Amino acid sequence: MTGFTSFVKKETLHILRDPRTMLIALLMPVVQILLFGFAISTEVNNINVAVVVPHWSESVRQSVEKLSSNPYITYQGAIEQGEIDQYMRSGKCDAVVVFSNDFDKVLSEWKQNGTGENAMQFVMDASNTNLAQLGSGYLTNILAVDQMSSDMMPEIHMLFNPQMKSSFNFVPGIMGMIFILICGILTSVSIVREKETGTMDVLLVSPVRPLRIILAKMIPYFALSCINLTSILLLAHYVLEVPMSGNLGAIIVISLVYIALALALGLLVSTIAKKQVVALLISAAIMLMPIVFLSGIIFPVENMPDVIKPISAIIPARWYIDAMRKLMIQGIGFVGVLKDFIILCVMTIAIIGIALKNFKDKI
Amino acid sequence: MTIEKAIEVNGLSKSFGTVKALDKVSFDVQRGETFGLIGPDGAGKTTLFKILVTLLDTDEGTATVDGLDIGRDYRAIRARVGYMPGRFSLYSDLTIEENMEFFANLFGVSVEQNYDLVAPIYSQIEPFKKRRAGRLSGGMKQKLALSCALIHKPSVLFLDEPTTGVDAVSRSEFWDMLHNLKKQGLSILVSTPYMDEASRCDRIALCNSGKILDIDTPSNMVKKFDGNLYGIKSKEMYSLLKALRGDKTIINSYTAGEFHHLLADNGFDAERLKQELTSSGHKDVEIKPIVPLIEDVFIKLLSNER
Amino acid sequence: MNDNKTTNISHIIQVKDLTKQFGSFTAVDHITFDVKRGEIFGFLGANGAGKTTAMRMLCGLSFPTSGSGTVAGFDIMRQGEKIKSHIGYMSQRFALYDDLTVMENMQLFGGIYRVGKKEIDRRATEMLQKLKFASERNTLVGSLPLGWKQKLAFAVATLHRPEIVFLDEPTGGVDPITRRQFWEMIYQASSENTTIFVTTHYMDEAEYCHRVSMMVDGQIKALGTPTELKQQYNASSMDEVFRTLARGAKRGD
Numbered sequence: 001m002t003g004f005t006s007f008v009k010k011e012t013l014h015i016l017r018d019p020r021t022m023l024i025a026l027l028m029p030v031v032q033i034l035l036f037g038f039a040i041s042t043e044v045n046n047i048n049v050a051v052v053v054p055h056w057s058e059s060v061r062q063s064v065e066k067l068s069s070n071p072y073i074t075y076q077g078a079i080e081q082g083e084i085d086q087y088m089r090s091g092k093c094d095a096v097v098v099f100s101n102d103f104d105k106v107l108s109e110w111k112q113n114g115t116g117e118n119a120m121q122f123v124m125d126a127s128n129t130n131l132a133q134l135g136s137g138y139l140t141n142i143l144a145v146d147q148m149s150s151d152m153m154p155e156i157h158m159l160f161n162p163q164m165k166s167s168f169n170f171v172p173g174i175m176g177m178i179f180i181l182i183c184g185i186l187t188s189v190s191i192v193r194e195k196e197t198g199t200m201d202v203l204l205v206s207p208v209r210p211l212r213i214i215l216a217k218m219i220p221y222f223a224l225s226c227i228n229l230t231s232i233l234l235l236a237h238y239v240l241e242v243p244m245s246g247n248l249g250a251i252i253v254i255s256l257v258y259i260a261l262a263l264a265l266g267l268l269v270s271t272i273a274k275k276q277v278v279a280l281l282i283s284a285a286i287m288l289m290p291i292v293f294l295s296g297i298i299f300p301v302e303n304m305p306d307v308i309k310p311i312s313a314i315i316p317a318r319w320y321i322d323a324m325r326k327l328m329i330q331g332i333g334f335v336g337v338l339k340d341f342i343i344l345c346v347m348t349i350a351i352i353g354i355a356l357k358n359f360k361d362k363i
Numbered sequence: 364m365t366i367e368k369a370i371e372v373n374g375l376s377k378s379f380g381t382v383k384a385l386d387k388v389s390f391d392v393q394r395g396e397t398f399g400l401i402g403p404d405g406a407g408k409t410t411l412f413k414i415l416v417t418l419l420d421t422d423e424g425t426a427t428v429d430g431l432d433i434g435r436d437y438r439a440i441r442a443r444v445g446y447m448p449g450r451f452s453l454y455s456d457l458t459i460e461e462n463m464e465f466f467a468n469l470f471g472v473s474v475e476q477n478y479d480l481v482a483p484i485y486s487q488i489e490p491f492k493k494r495r496a497g498r499l500s501g502g503m504k505q506k507l508a509l510s511c512a513l514i515h516k517p518s519v520l521f522l523d524e525p526t527t528g529v530d531a532v533s534r535s536e537f538w539d540m541l542h543n544l545k546k547q548g549l550s551i552l553v554s555t556p557y558m559d560e561a562s563r564c565d566r567i568a569l570c571n572s573g574k575i576l577d578i579d580t581p582s583n584m585v586k587k588f589d590g591n592l593y594g595i596k597s598k599e600m601y602s603l604l605k606a607l608r609g610d611k612t613i614i615n616s617y618t619a620g621e622f623h624h625l626l627a628d629n630g631f632d633a634e635r636l637k638q639e640l641t642s643s644g645h646k647d648v649e650i651k652p653i654v655p656l657i658e659d660v661f662i663k664l665l666s667n668e669r
Numbered sequence: 670m671n672d673n674k675t676t677n678i679s680h681i682i683q684v685k686d687l688t689k690q691f692g693s694f695t696a697v698d699h700i701t702f703d704v705k706r707g708e709i710f711g712f713l714g715a716n717g718a719g720k721t722t723a724m725r726m727l728c729g730l731s732f733p734t735s736g737s738g739t740v741a742g743f744d745i746m747r748q749g750e751k752i753k754s755h756i757g758y759m760s761q762r763f764a765l766y767d768d769l770t771v772m773e774n775m776q777l778f779g780g781i782y783r784v785g786k787k788e789i790d791r792r793a794t795e796m797l798q799k800l801k802f803a804s805e806r807n808t809l810v811g812s813l814p815l816g817w818k819q820k821l822a823f824a825v826a827t828l829h830r831p832e833i834v835f836l837d838e839p840t841g842g843v844d845p846i847t848r849r850q851f852w853e854m855i856y857q858a859s860s861e862n863t864t865i866f867v868t869t870h871y872m873d874e875a876e877y878c879h880r881v882s883m884m885v886d887g888q889i890k891a892l893g894t895p896t897e898l899k900q901q902y903n904a905s906s907m908d909e910v911f912r913t914l915a916r917g918a919k920r921g922d
Binding site: 404406500501502528530531535556557571602604617618620621661665666 | 842911
Binding site: 003006007010014017197198199203205206208362 | 413416417418419420438441442444446447448449450451452454456457461464465466468469470471511512515
């Protein structure tokens, strides 16, 4: 066995024999995907809706029918105007649709003149702002379709994610995080661990080139990441039903570039830190936090203050997540993510460059 | 047979911030010699090792290992030395066998190839080769570490405090192993804080706070000791020590175990001291001239420094 | 805890058939010995012989599986908490907080043992003067040389005037002069009737002790003054005595 392959073997043994690493590396991605996909969902799939109908007519009946038959709405029946407050407070309903007294007349006025009074009113429980916002859009969407002219109600059409499934958005975000975690943090910690225990000294005092030592360390983590990439993509597609309508090849290629970038980041951290704790802290500070707050996983980049936007531009995860969203959810082809791809490539090369420059074969 | 030296050190200095870890250290190690660096923590032993195995750059001075310059030829040196750092530096999650194979492959050799050299040591732990290194006793870990440092047949062996934290039996066994390696022509630089291990080396350097106090063979060190050393004891050791400190003919006195040691001036008279002590209430006073130990040499050198 | 009312007995430690088992493994196997008040008692043994386990029981940190004994007049089986407040403890691994000053460390440890604030100040000042450390009272411990730290650690361990001090490998790595100064402090404490219970790897240090016990495989294989033991095993040094005894050891750490 050559020095290099025996290195890879040793590194693999380290990972296999440390149950914690194995747990973090293999189970966490699955758990995160499932958690975000199901438990922590911000999507609206069960709004309790009641109606207030002062005067039943055929068109009102049709609208109510639409509500009650929608799978994402639980129809709670018709109530009196005076009961709205009580229903909302008791939590029996999240939204009430109040039809106007002369619904049919308003409707025909709209049809004739293209203008008129409001035909209905939504009363939303805004204590859950997310639900209120999504719900009102939702209700508008359901009730507006071919019932009235497009002018009468703002037509809201949910693009790409018609049910506004939040898991769709989270999958690219989780991928952006997982690879940093496994490649970046685990490699940096494992390199620094050798510094801490003193084995790095013994390794350096051998004819093996330090770069090979590092490269050999990265291979098992790269392999781990590939396993994770596979499992995430499979889970995303078959369990969360993310469409993956874009170019699968592009998804994989860009992910591999991103994994390489994460490995380089890990190496960079390991050149700075001398203790495992420090490596962890630096990793958390320069890798995880910015991803969570600035890459657009939680707060959309578009909504960020102008001061913050340029900072988010230097975060690799932002471009990766952007590319993955386009490819996996929007179904845009490789050309659509070319910019992201190029940026990621440049970043990877730059980080590798800095890390290598920083890396010394002395202490 | 070349005459070149195994290690040659000329005026090495190294500082970390304001702390001077090494201060113009010079010495050399002959081929096939076991050379001991003896001194307490903070003497600069580890720093010196790290510089010689090319892990650390020096601030000043030059050195060669196996005839190669530590600055210019550091890659070549790395292939030729065996290094055992102070702490246990093997992989505790790998087995004995896996550690051995890994370190052999690191140097591009196989365990079988150089088995003969390590056999006397490795065979003692080989029956447990499937055991993880982290679960070995101190003595066994030490044997494994030495085997791993030897497996590529180095020409110079660097052992940084190999016996620290190991019990007396394992320490003694370890020195026996080194003795066997020396017979095979290996040059060894070894450091230890235990002064009683000095006699196991061909030559020693006593060092403290980054400086070498003296270099010689252990027996010469003792021979060179100029001054009369006595051992003294009584029933009450502490008040005895206080009494000794008051005597003008005693240069230095210190605890040393069963007997206190005292370094006597020319005007010293053992009988007179004994009588004086007895009359002032000390019981069972016993004084005898003694042969200095390396520790006494060290203390004398250190006292001169201070 | 400076009340000396507790014991007038001459044996500060009395232990009979003390045993500690971890599952099927007998770490300490029926050890019996006494330590006299004011004695310097060396507790030696190979790695893994059971020294640390035995010492933990004596300090009230762990309960014996069987056997009986008293430390400073308190029952090992039932009065672990009482024992803890009447002993001092110093180990090589952890001694003082590097990021606190000399005085802050003294105040901290004095406070832990419920010595009054004024009393701490008085004793600390006195001790620092004796050690010629008075000028360093506001120095961070981390910036002191190792030898000073160890002497200081001993001073801190005895600040609450314990009747017995346990020293676990106290002198590792210090230079010979400092090591001797350290032993001088121990002699002084002993001459003031404080009992010293010490473990060490330096066999030559065994010769400093009044009496020495040697543990092998969980049992006390030899006990006596250094002179007695050397005669008994026909050895010239304690190192030799130890090697003769420990060669037969079956277990390592």
